[in-house]
Amino acid sequence: MTAQAKAGWMHRNLMLLLMMYLLLPLLATGLYAFAKDWQDSLLPDRWTFEWFGGMFRDIRFLDALWTSFYLCLISVTLSLVIMLPAVFVITIYLPRWESFMKGVVVLPYAVPGVVAAVGLIRTYSSGPIDIAGTAYLLIGAYFIAILPYMYQGIRNSLLTVSAVELLSAAELLGAHRMRAFVTVILPNIWPGVIVSTLLSFSVLFGEFVLTNMLVGGHIQTIQIYLVQRMNESGHLASAIAISYFVFILLLSMVLMKLGKRMNGGVRG
Amino acid sequence: MLGLVPFVLVILAFQFAPLLSMLTGSIRQEDGSGFTLDYYVSIIQSAYYMKAVKNSILISICSSVVGIAIGLVSAYSITRFAPAVRDRLLMLSNMTSNFAGVPLAFAYIILLGNNGVFTLLFKQWGWSVFGDFNLYSWTGLVLVYVYFQVPLALLLLYPSFYGIRDQWQEAASLLGASPWQFWRTVGLPILTPAIFGTLGILFANAMGAYATAYALVGGNYNLLAIRIGSLVSGDVVNQPQLGSALAVILALTTLLAVILNHQMTKRAAWFSSRHTLKQASRRKSLYRRFTEAKGEAG
Amino acid sequence: MNDYLELQAIRKNFGNTRVLDNVDLQIREGELVTLLGPSGCGKSTLLRCIAGLADPDSGRILLEKKDLTQLPPRSREVGMVFQSYALFPNLTVRENMEYGLKMRRASKDVMRRRSEELLALVDLEDKRDAYPQQLSGGQQQRVALARSLAVQPKLLLLDEPLSALDAKIRKNLRTEIREIQKRFKMTTIFVTHDQEEALTVSDRICIMNKGVIVQDGIPEALYNSPRTEFVARFMGSYNVLTRSEAMRLFDRLDCMEESFAIRPESITLLNEAEEGNDRKDRVQVEGTVQSVSVLGNIIRYIVQAKDVRLTVDILNDGRSLRLGELSNVCLALDPSQLLKLEKEGA
Numbered sequence: 001m002t003a004q005a006k007a008g009w010m011h012r013n014l015m016l017l018l019m020m021y022l023l024l025p026l027l028a029t030g031l032y033a034f035a036k037d038w039q040d041s042l043l044p045d046r047w048t049f050e051w052f053g054g055m056f057r058d059i060r061f062l063d064a065l066w067t068s069f070y071l072c073l074i075s076v077t078l079s080l081v082i083m084l085p086a087v088f089v090i091t092i093y094l095p096r097w098e099s100f101m102k103g104v105v106v107l108p109y110a111v112p113g114v115v116a117a118v119g120l121i122r123t124y125s126s127g128p129i130d131i132a133g134t135a136y137l138l139i140g141a142y143f144i145a146i147l148p149y150m151y152q153g154i155r156n157s158l159l160t161v162s163a164v165e166l167l168s169a170a171e172l173l174g175a176h177r178m179r180a181f182v183t184v185i186l187p188n189i190w191p192g193v194i195v196s197t198l199l200s201f202s203v204l205f206g207e208f209v210l211t212n213m214l215v216g217g218h219i220q221t222i223q224i225y226l227v228q229r230m231n232e233s234g235h236l237a238s239a240i241a242i243s244y245f246v247f248i249l250l251l252s253m254v255l256m257k258l259g260k261r262m263n264g265g266v267r268g
Numbered sequence: 269m270l271g272l273v274p275f276v277l278v279i280l281a282f283q284f285a286p287l288l289s290m291l292t293g294s295i296r297q298e299d300g301s302g303f304t305l306d307y308y309v310s311i312i313q314s315a316y317y318m319k320a321v322k323n324s325i326l327i328s329i330c331s332s333v334v335g336i337a338i339g340l341v342s343a344y345s346i347t348r349f350a351p352a353v354r355d356r357l358l359m360l361s362n363m364t365s366n367f368a369g370v371p372l373a374f375a376y377i378i379l380l381g382n383n384g385v386f387t388l389l390f391k392q393w394g395w396s397v398f399g400d401f402n403l404y405s406w407t408g409l410v411l412v413y414v415y416f417q418v419p420l421a422l423l424l425l426y427p428s429f430y431g432i433r434d435q436w437q438e439a440a441s442l443l444g445a446s447p448w449q450f451w452r453t454v455g456l457p458i459l460t461p462a463i464f465g466t467l468g469i470l471f472a473n474a475m476g477a478y479a480t481a482y483a484l485v486g487g488n489y490n491l492l493a494i495r496i497g498s499l500v501s502g503d504v505v506n507q508p509q510l511g512s513a514l515a516v517i518l519a520l521t522t523l524l525a526v527i528l529n530h531q532m533t534k535r536a537a538w539f540s541s542r543h544t545l546k547q548a549s550r551r552k553s554l555y556r557r558f559t560e561a562k563g564e565a566g
Numbered sequence: 567m568n569d570y571l572e573l574q575a576i577r578k579n580f581g582n583t584r585v586l587d588n589v590d591l592q593i594r595e596g597e598l599v600t601l602l603g604p605s606g607c608g609k610s611t612l613l614r615c616i617a618g619l620a621d622p623d624s625g626r627i628l629l630e631k632k633d634l635t636q637l638p639p640r641s642r643e644v645g646m647v648f649q650s651y652a653l654f655p656n657l658t659v660r661e662n663m664e665y666g667l668k669m670r671r672a673s674k675d676v677m678r679r680r681s682e683e684l685l686a687l688v689d690l691e692d693k694r695d696a697y698p699q700q701l702s703g704g705q706q707q708r709v710a711l712a713r714s715l716a717v718q719p720k721l722l723l724l725d726e727p728l729s730a731l732d733a734k735i736r737k738n739l740r741t742e743i744r745e746i747q748k749r750f751k752m753t754t755i756f757v758t759h760d761q762e763e764a765l766t767v768s769d770r771i772c773i774m775n776k777g778v779i780v781q782d783g784i785p786e787a788l789y790n791s792p793r794t795e796f797v798a799r800f801m802g803s804y805n806v807l808t809r810s811e812a813m814r815l816f817d818r819l820d821c822m823e824e825s826f827a828i829r830p831e832s833i834t835l836l837n838e839a840e841e842g843n844d845r846k847d848r849v850q851v852e853g854t855v856q857s858v859s860v861l862g863n864i865i866r867y868i869v870q871a872k873d874v875r876l877t878v879d880i881l882n883d884g885r886s887l888r889l890g891e892l893s894n895v896c897l898a899l900d901p902s903q904l905l906k907l908e909k910e911g912a
Contacts, residue, residue: 223369
């Protein structure tokens with residue numbers, strides 16, 4: 001369906017309404033973060049930066065930020081290291097397994113976080129591997145949570161560059177398999193892989209249910225800290241929320257740029 | 269082949285083993301011996317847990333239906349804009365889909381909570397209609413759930429509108445159909461699988477939503493996900509068998525919804541397979557999957 | 567015997583379907599042999615077996631008397647050009663061409679010299695630092711050809727190299743490929759489903775169907791004397807006749823075959839003056855014109871004669887008479903042009 005050059009007034013108003021509806025909560029959080037106090041008026045009376053200042057002086061916040069950051073980084077890196085060869089092998093050499101893989105990969109979508117957490121706790125709170133409440137368990141859970149993004153991302157990159165043919169061509173020109181993988185497959189799928197890695201990172205950064213249920217009492221990520229702070233200081237919490245949002249926004253902008261460049265590059 | 273080993277190990281350890289352990293846990297007696305359905309029976313007999321199941325299903329259906337209605341109208345509307353504007357709009361709504369879970373609940377508390385800006389304003393202006401609105405109630409939860417359902421519905425539905433060719437519309441009008449007749453006889457039937465498929469995803473998304481409800485009402489509102497969460501505190505399961513059985517029930521509902529989506533997606537692909545380039549459809553499905561899971565994000 | 571490449575009883579199954587059924591083939595040095603057939607006939611699979619990208623279930627592949635069957639692709643000294651080019655998008659045109667030499671640890675000088683030669687050969691000197699996706703399809707395929715020639719393979723395999731290109735570029739490039747092949751006396755196997763392409767480039771054509779080479783020979787032989795109905799239909803617009811149809815047209819047949827073929831251009835339309843006093847060795851048949859279409863240098867008539875639909879091609883030289891639809895005509899058929907076809911699979 002081709003869009004008309006100019007949309008009718010009805011559609012314009014409709015979209016305006018929708019955008020207002022969608023942006024209002026964001027806007028409110030933003031204003032609240034900068035408001036000295038805000039009560040019974042349409043807009044705050046006085047503005048301040050003190051909440052943001054307080055946020056950066058708050059050791060616990062910085063700790064939580066750091067914890068979130070390195071937990072996500074470790075999980076994403078681990079996922080990359082494990083998934084890259086696995087998806088490569090499956091896509092190139094075991095295409096028959098692909099439909100089975102699709103099922104495996106869809107499971108984390110179909111099984112809600114609460115359910116996954118119950119299973120994980122049951123499995124690892126007793127018995128031979130007692131890692132309940134530790135970061136190991138959380139990283140394992142995170143790995144599964146981002147499985148769909150990583151699998152799809154890597155697989156699609158491989159298909160877009162028609163990896164099978166590139167590999168055949170390289171082998172006929174005398175390259176060993178490993179050499180061919182490193183010289184012609186990896187450089188070509190890299191942009192796509194980066195995109196899914198960043199996406200996974202942003203998903204994990206916003207993760208709450210697994211974190212809260214698996215390690216809630218022991219490890220404080222940014223989301224856990226936010227919930228705690230919500231009941232203490234609203235203004236501070238909104239400063240945190242808005243900073244978090246801006247961070248995710250920047251990340252997704254980078255993502256979009258990368259995605260566009262990759263599509264442009266491959267299609268030419 | 270060696271590359272598969274760590275992958276298989278991790279999947280077994282963190283995906284299949286937990287699911288299996290949960291499943292067996294829910295049908296095994298407490299001392300670990302013998303098969304029993306007692307936990308399921310006790311859930312069914314407990315008014316409390318049945319209420320949680322009912323609440324969850326109701327809230328999911330309500331928020332999905334409202335979300336899909338808004339999403340459908342918006343998706344149609346969005347296709348009427350020039351591509352540049354359209355992409356902006358999509359980007360904006362995609363952006364807000366990141367705003368889910370804890371921060372979202374918090375934003376609504378600022379706006380409509382007990383001391384929320386609007387709550388106080390309405391009181392001051394004497395708008396009594398909103399006077400007895402309570403964010404921490406059923407209506408409040410639906411309102412917040414709808415918020416995170418709308419962008420998802422929009423992003424999942426709008427590609428289907430591009431499956432409806434201008435030429436079909438032109439052909440229909442040459443054959444004497446009014447726009448309304450076209451939509452009723454051709455347009456909507458083609459969209460139907462996409463609508464039901466999206467409904468499945470939205471339903472599963474709402475059923476599994478935990479962070480939003482947790483941040484908003486804590487343990488005070490009786491929802492299935494919240495109940496499961498409260499049976500599992502920190503690193504111990506208080507009543508492991510009961511928790512497992514509840515979790516299995518929840519997983520069954522979401523699994524059914526996702527299967528519905530799968531069937532419908534196949535149906536939808538049948539309509540469009542012939543004239544969509546392979547490449548394009550592949551990219552679209554990737555995009556779909558990405559947005560799919562961005563649902564309640566935590 | 568100077569068989570340069572020899573395939574012995576190649577068999578290959580995919581699951582329960584037989585893709586290659588005991589294929590034997592010998593190719594001389596410097597020869598360009600085309601594997602021609604409809605999609606799914608096994609021609610690409612055969613090519614991939616030779617390259618080592620697919621493993622035959624049984625059979626042997628010998629190149630210069632050396633058994634390749636167990637060797638990995640990189641040790642076979644076989645070059646291949648793919649339908650989708652398979653150029654490495656992260657490397658420039660020149661780097662693509664040098665890739666094979668680099669894998670063989672050639673020195674920088676050698677690589678430079680060789681890639682310059684090849685750039686000149688395929689006339690892409692001004693594109694040496696471009697990336698593949700900045701080139702047109704035809705240019706990309708020329709790079710792919712040069713890339714596979716760079717390592718001086720003993721055998722060049724072309725897997726539908728022209729199928730992804732526009733008609734015009736396709737015609738130019740196929741002449742170019744043929745010239746380069748002749749210049750280097752490169753032993754080449756060319757896979758295509760386009761019979762015109764096969765006729766123009768090949769020294770020899772092997773027609774494949776259902777995993778078997780049904781007929782091979784020089785292009786003229788294949789075109790003029792197809793042995794089976796499949797080949798007759800595939801090679802051109804032959805009129806394929808059943809025995810009873812042939813009986814009706816020719817009155818008598820001095821053979822036992824069940825199926826026959828006659829070329830459209832071997833049938834003549836007689837004008838009134840010629841009617842009745844045509845050459846004695848030809849059979850005259852009355853018919854009705856069903857349709858007329860002008861295909862450039864020939865006019866194609868579909869004529870219904872004695873309940874047989876015949877395609878008749880007449881040279882469009884401006885002098886020949888133009889007949890309208892439904893007009894009655896008299897056809898002259900030469901019995902010596904009637905080809906007897908073997909039973910399928912015989």
